[in-house]
Every structure is written in structure tokens, then in C-alpha cells.
Amino acid sequence: xxxxxxxxxxxxxxxxxxxxxxxxxxxxxxxxxxxxxxxxxxxxxxxxxxxxxxxxxxxxxxxxxxxxxxxxxxxx
Numbered sequence: 001x002x003x004x005x006x007x008x009x010x011x012x013x014x015x016x017x018x019x020x021x022x023x024x025x026x027x028x029x030x031x032x033x034x035x036x037x038x039x040x041x042x043x044x045x046x047x048x049x050x051x052x053x054x055x056x057x058x059x060x061x062x063x064x065x066x067x068x069x070x071x072x073x074x075x076x
Contacts, residue, residue, distance in 0.1 A: 002022060002023065004019065004020055004023060007035045015032075017030075
């Protein structure tokens with residue numbers, strides 16, 4: 001199915017749409033909806049807000065990771 005989208009502003013309650021060549025000789029369905037307002041661009045993600053406990057710079061990350069890994073090591 002081919003789709004064609006055009007956003008037009010009515011003039012005196014009339015909207016004129018010029019169809020592309022691929023649809024000129026075809027029967028088409030026309031659905032009129034109010035256009036969505038342009039959304040603001042999303043702000044860039046600030047990963048610093050999601051660091052959890054690691055945002056405290058006094059933590060020695062390598063040491064903590066080593067301790068966590070060693071918790072699972074055991075002699076069998």
C-alpha cells in the first residue's frame with residue numbers, strides 16, 4: 001500500500017491536494033485530521049543522572065567490583 005501525506009492549511013474551508021503521479025489515476029481514500037503541533041526536540045540524555053551509587057566519586061570502583069567478584073569464588 002502506498003501512502004501520501006500532506007499538511008495543508010485550509011483557505012476558506014477548502015483544501016487542495018495535488019496527488020503524485022503514482023496515485024493520479026487511482027481511487028483514493030481521504031481522511032482529514034487536525035495536524036499535530038510540532039514537538040520540541042528531546043533533550044540529550046544526561047547519563048550522569050543515572051550513575052546510582054557510583055556518582056559518589058569517593059568510591060573506588062575497581063576495588064568494589066573486585067570484592068563483588070570474590071564473593072562468588074569459593075573452594076569446592
